[in-house]
Amino acid sequence: MDLSVRPGDNFYVYANGNWLKNNPVPASKTRWGSFDELREESSKRLQTLLDDAAKNTGRDRKTQIIGDFYAAGMDSTAIEAK
Numbered sequence: 001m002d003l004s005v006r007p008g009d010n011f012y013v014y015a016n017g018n019w020l021k022n023n024p025v026p027a028s029k030t031r032w033g034s035f036d037e038l039r040e041e042s043s044k045r046l047q048t049l050l051d052d053a054a055k056n057t058g059r060d061r062k063t064q065i066i067g068d069f070y071a072a073g074m075d076s077t078a079i080e081a082k
Contacts, residue, residue: 002017013020025032053059053067054074072078 001015002013002021005014005017007014023032023037029036050066050070053063054071055067059067
């Protein structure tokens, strides 16, 4: 809440002012909220997990299967050759 604004003057800014100041909408987005922030973080973590699984360094069987599947899907040269 932005306590510098009276609720009767501008309730939206009163209720959301600090969020808007501390979490500006990125230039590449038309909207931004806590769920958008969570989705971005989740996507980054998933990308890291998949990239790590695709590397050929001492993996268990399940990780190897995931890594091989991901690497095959990302191999655009092989895909375009078919």
